[in-house]
Amino acid sequence: MTDQTAPPATALPYLTPGTRAALASLLVAAICLALEGRADWLWEWPDAWTLPVTDWISQGLGWLFDLIRPVVRVISTLLRYPMDWVNVALVQTPWPLIIGATVALGWYAGGLSLALLSAIGLGFVLASGYWVEGMNTLALVFVSVPLALILGLFIGIWANESPRARPWIEATLDLMQTVPTFAYLTPLLLLFGFGPVVGLIASAIYAAPPMARNTLLGLQRVEAEVKEAGIMAGATRRQQLALVEIPAASTQIMIGVNQSLMAALSMVIIAAVIGGFDDIGWEVLLTMRQANFGQSFLAGLVIVAFAIIIDRISARMATNRDRHDLRISWIILAASAALAVYAWAALPAASDIALLAPTVEAVDGALTQFTRATGATLDSIKNTAMFYGLLPLRIGLDGAVLPFTWGFSWTATMSWVLLGGGAALGLAVALTGRVAFGASLPVMAVVLETGVADLPWPFVLFGVGAVAWVAGGWKLTRLALVLLALILVSGLWERALLSLYLCGAAVIACAVLGGLLGLLSAVSNIAWAIIRPICDMLQTIPLFVFLIPVLMFFQIGEFSAFLAIILYAIVPMIRYTRHGLVTTPPELLEAAVAAGATKTQIMRDVRAPFAAPTILLGLNQTILYAFAMLVITALIGTTGLGQSIYLALGQADVGLGIAAGAAMAILALISDRIVQGFAEERRRALGL
Template identity: 70%
Template sequence: MTLTRGAQAALAVLVVGLICRLFGGSVEWLQSWPSVFVLPVTDWINSGVGWLLDVFKPIARGMSWLLGFPMSWVGTILGQTPWPLVIGLTTALGWHLGGLRMAALGGIGLGFVLLSGYWAEGMNTLALVAVSVPLALLTGLAIGIFAFEYPRVKGAVNAVLDVMQTVPTFAYLTPLLVLFGFGPVVGLIASAIYAAPPMARNVLLGLERVESEIREAAVMSGGTRLQRLFLVELPAGASQIMVGVNQSLMAALSMVIIAAVIGGFQDIGWEVLLTMRKAQFGQSFMAGLVIVIFAIVIDRYSATLAGPRQKRDRRVTWGIVGVGVVLAVMATLVGSNAAEISAFDKVAEVVDTSVGAFTAANGAALDSLKNGTMFFGLLPLRIGLSDAVLPFTWGFKWTVTHSLVLYGIAIALACVMAMRGRLAAGVVLVILVGMVEVGIAQLPWPFVLAGAAALGWVSSGWKLARLVVVLLLLILLSGLWDRALLSLYLSGASVFACALVGGLLGLWSAVSRTAWMIIQPICDLLQTIPLFVFLIPVLMFFQIGEFSAFLAICMYAIVPMIRYTRHGLTSTPEEMIEAARSSGAGKWQEMFEVRAPYAAPTILLGLNQTILYAFAMLVIAALIGTTGLGQSIYLALGKADVGLGLTAGAAMAILALVADRLVQGFAEERRKALGL
């Protein structure tokens, strides 16, 4: 019998796992990477980068001083402008961009910000965004044009952009803190760096999609290269470039909130962080809602720039502005100050009281949910059944006999699957059982390397397998392997939960329009909420801990799985559906035998996005009690340890990059199998 590539890879990994399991107790290096081979990468970076930072620190401090001026000017303008005029201008812009509904969104949204009592903090946040976004857009535009004009560097530019988008956000902050010092300018620069890659990618994509006929017409008209680029090609790709503007705005807003950790600036991010630390969940909830309002308004306004817009009556636009001016004059005359307006103080008190009452009344149920998930789900995945199953939690102690019975059942099922021609699936089942029995955080390093290499070989061949092994070896050499496995465990558990629940919700949305009408606005809302805000609801009910981090990651990462699953299942060509129906296929046969196989590449791309989202949120979740690389990055930030921050950030980026390449490989293989 000829073994398939998948069966060969699975058997090789199984052999490596058996060797590690049988001899790991006597041969220590099979279980743990020898400490003699651990390189002091953190110290090298600190010593190597230290002098570099010292050289550039005066330049950086000068830039910080210069950037402080525009930020101060914008902050002063927004802070001193009467609130009716700001709301009027926002409402008028909404009317100009999208009509009545958009105008109502802007007016009501900023009205809520005013009544929340966070007007001054909100204007400070908008000042940071207003200064950082132009920097990000100009940088992204320059990078995108450079990569388009010089195709030889396109691969390198894309690789740099991949790294910038996979390196955790907190990792940016550590070297920036050392260079630019403590203050709001650090948040501004971090936001610009984080928001530039989406703009660069969309500029490059927009220029590549310009039709050849347009380019030829520009050449025939005798224009210079700069004229053709700025007068023809960039305007022709404007729709795609505007998508980049939207994404950059949202990225900048999200990063501004995160940068509040070291900014010390009186903005909304700082308010959220401060109230969370004081366990003032009512105030934290209100401040979080302000962030959500800003995110929704900015997202909706900027998204309209990417598509066609109807012309609006300019008289209405100027009429709204005029009303704002009149109300601003009246507010100034009567001495109305936005800082004195706070209509929701009692709401915050009610939230605190309600949360306290709810947790007091349902504390046993909440603890049962948290402890049940930890003891019977997360903990066995982390340290394995052999260590997690105890009389205190499960009612009995796991013994060697239990392991033998578990492996016996798994082997029996694998034999049945092999007799049915599913040898690879049977071997994978045995491997998964062994991983659960041992625990992801305690997996031997040779087994992890062999498993990752096997996945790379099956999905894309030896080139990806070698790349995966080399990247993971870098983590081993850095001495961060144990922390990397902890991050892999929590992100893996979150991705599995998102894939299961998100896949089911996507399936439900695909078969029911009513379900999609309910789920779609929830997905839209979750995608506009900055990462930081997801911590608030889980802290309200479950306090600090790994379970809270798990929930926050799942809330943030589940949306791509829902959207891509539904999109894949509903985009099957009609001719395939008609052929299935004419052959007598039922509704569910059509779904699982026709739509699902065709949707597999799209669903895998959704899984890929879910993985990247989970890693992004993993570092933010370090604020509420995770272990692993995220905690190391956060600790490095507190100590201003550039070496540890960069090393741990690079390790996190490597894990995300490996997962990204593996899933993309399987998606591409599936597309080729379908002839797409």
């Protein structure tokens, strides 16, 4: 991912690439500040320079859609048949039989613990009163997943068999996984119209890349001896692939099945925004809009129950070859079938069971009382975070410091004091030998004074290009600048900066809090025993559900979106930080102990440097998770590209939806490549 022909070494050892990048960015910032008020085009991209990209996309895709719509509608009609059949089968099948079949599968895959989990999970779904809606959701998953698996398997095999096509396929998979989920729905909406078929197709497209990646990875990891054995046996290429390599890669491919299942479930829930289908996703969305948080929370827990059961069973099938007594599974299945047959008349219909209805009313009542009692405290927490944290980062201290929030007004003198103080502090730090960090401090002061959303576009372009140059050389720099220029000329620059601000704030919070929790988990087994199941649970919850708890306590707004992003994106940071810190080679630890290092010194000087590449990969995953969640938070009132994508979905504006989705994918892709570049540099420095 990085350019090995990166910046040449300088004759001045203190002018490292990082130092030169920081100094150059500082120079551009100084020029922009000096010209403020005299060259407005530096601060706001002129409308005359903006290209009608969204109109071009709308016209081009409109022509294409008109051409292929008849064929697409036939495909849509054909897909409705299996979806309706599966839906009728799941809804009409007696609920004891479905629960029994799931418990039997859980026993076969994981024994008593997984069987009990399946029984408790589906028992909760039944008691919630959402059994029919849950079966409607599963019907979409059960039809979309086979399509995604077939598509992903074909793409993975194609990439493995064609070295020329592999880079293009991998780039396409990267793009598919960085494009926001809502962006999938806008063109599909125009092609297929409203309804569950859109969710079905969107889920199949969204769930295919994990299967393709794991298929390719599994085939690439097949041992050379295994391949040679197939060749020596006289197998043709197709026979070798089907009979030797795919079976050898089955474990990795099954991991792809697990990830595709979870992706499909997540996308089915999101697709409820335009489906209007009687499923769990629609129930969550409807109850959230009605501020019926008790019912919304219950529906969200139903999604969580499905996600946990699907994740645990498919993961166990993928990673553990041990199977439990199949006869017990048949006994469980037979007992459930007998119950369904002999107690047919006595069994209540699933739609008539709502044992948790009183609990929902109690939750609503308790929540109402809690918010009334603590409303002032919750508002104080939200306002403090907004006025003294998020808002200054968004519009700068010169715009956020006002008498009714801070007690005084920000003046031009204060701006110069801040910038001068940043420069003086940077100089003092540079004199200690940390020149790159010292040069970065005045740049940070500029960002703090101006705000991310109001930064001049030359400074952003140059700053990102400089960081990309340090991370991956000129190749990455060119990529970053070209992609950012596309956002600039498309007229989406201001919205892109708003997205960058909120996502960046959440990533910083995740890096600090997740890093500390990862450190705590690395040094304390007790802490990890508590944190690990929480991380496991958070990773199985679909994105939609994270909105419910933050809305319950903080209503709509950027602070709620900020918290939702943190809840979703913090897990990789925790896991990767812990993993990096606990996998330090024993010989390094022994050498440090022999040298008389304390535990703190070992952590700071041995474990942390060795763990840096792994921690950076965790940061990379956190950034991608944050961008994914950022689009979903458009449902609760955020601004930026996510809001544009959501509005385009409601207005069926395919041009705006595609352009905003592409802009969001560009930001995620650039961030991904830069962090990967730094991680690769650290691995090379450690000799890994």
